[in-house]
Amino acid sequence: MQQLKKKQEHSFKYVFGPVPSRRLGRSLGISPIPRKTCNFTCIYCQLGRTTNFTNKRVDFFPSEAIVEEVQKALLITDQIDYVTIVGDGEPTLYAGLGSLINSLKKQTSFPIAVITNGALLYREDVRHDLLNADVILPTLDAPTEKLFRLINRPHKEINLKSIIEGMKQFREEYKGQFWVEVMLVKGKNDTPEILSKIKDIIDSIGFDKVFINVPIRPPAESWVKIPDPEVLLEAQKILSAESISLYETSDVTSIDKTAPPEQNIIEIAQRHPLREDQVYSLLETFYKNDVENLLLKMEKEGKIKSVIYNDRKFFIVPQK
Ligand code: SF4
Structure with a gap:
């Protein structure tokens, strides 16, 4: 496959990859936000601590410019499974997300995925923006407010109760695939008791698939560790999650x-x-x-x- 020629005959500011994704196959990535713009600053974040910590939705870039880039990228590489809006941070903070998704749906034939921390699903405008995407992949790492604040360290306007309510509401409104990911951190959210509580919440929302993940790359906080293998197998059972055998993929990007x-x-x-x-x-x-x-x-x-x-x-x- 040909890969994207960055910064040469084509200059790509918003598009990257395609990258191999455990959940989405070959994925052409789109980042519609400035680097490390997020309403969480998770202990496990592979981008380091959040530098632009905000809960305000902003039209960071014109959606037409992003779509134009995607079209150029697809002229070079069309062997992909998904066009994925992911961002170097939280993509729902991009105020133009709805118009971006709608334009991508009109102008490409590839399914559109959005990887999000799910925090803004309590907002009607965000839920509305996401309705035309094919797959939405939020995160849910904790069953209690205390643990949520310890692991995800959210913006002060955000709380777990409203996120769960937002996810339930979205599930009712949304016809596409809704896949949740639980990031497991050793000694924090990997006990059977905590996992059972997370599972209860997952069941009450009604996701189509459950994935577990572990911090395989250097995290924001150096004390964050991967749970032991037997703990992961137990977690997979408790959460009825997809196979975890692929954590150590070569994960080499184009x-x-x-x-x-x-x-x-x-x-x-x-x-x-x-x-x-x-x-x-x-x-x-x-x-x-x-x-x-x-x-x-x-x-x-x-x-x-x-x-x-x-x-x-x-x-x-x-x-x-
Ligand atoms: S939500 Fe994602 S981008 Fe934001 S801090 Fe957490 S892991 Fe990093």
């Missing part, structure tokens, strides 16, 4: 072989921490020089930073 290797590394590491072995496998087909030296040079120049997480080395782009 790259632009015509762009310098530094640019590829930075563009991917900006979206999520990049494992060392992934860098080697990404570059091996087109970069014949010494990758180790390239990484050392980039670290020295402050373009990337290495962190050890879960006994593995990852590269991140330092926050300015």
Whole structure:
């Protein structure tokens, strides 16, 4: 498959990928918000702590410009399963979301997915904006307000009760697929008691699928850990979740072989921490020089930073 040629003959500001997704296959990503704009600052967030902490919906970018980019991207790569609005933060904070989804539905034939923390589903305008998407994938990590505040650290205007009510309301209004994800953090929300309570809430909402996830990449808080394997298997049973066997996928994203290797590394590491072995496998087909030296040079120049997480080395782009 051809990949997107970023910043060369095409310049993509909002579109990335396609990236392999455990839940969505090959997904062409759209970020309609500025980096790390969110109404949560989750302890496990792979983007680090939220820098633009807000609960205000803003028309950050014109939806026409985003749709135009998607159309250009689809001329280059059409072997995808979903066009996914995901954002480097919370995409429902984009006030133009409804018009973006509606335009994408009119102008592409691919199903549209939205990955969200679900926090704004209590708002009628947000629920309305999402109605024409094909799959909505919210998160639900805690059954109590106390644990919700500990794990997701929401904006002060947000509480768990209104999120659950919003999800129930949306389930009644929405005809598409509604898939929930529970991010499990060792010692925080992985006990059978807590999981049973989360399951009760999930059942009361009526999701079509349940996924569990674990913080496989360096999280915002270094003390966040992945639950033990036997705990995960038990969690899968309690939550009636989809298989968890794919957590350690190579998860290598598409790259632009015509762009310098530094640019590829930075563009991917900006979206999520990049494992060392992934860098080697990404570059091996087109970069014949010494990758180790390239990484050392980039670290020295402050373009990337290495962190050890879960006994593995990852590269991140330092926050300015
Ligand atoms: S994990 Fe998602 S919801 Fe949580 S802080 Fe990061 S971007 Fe926001």
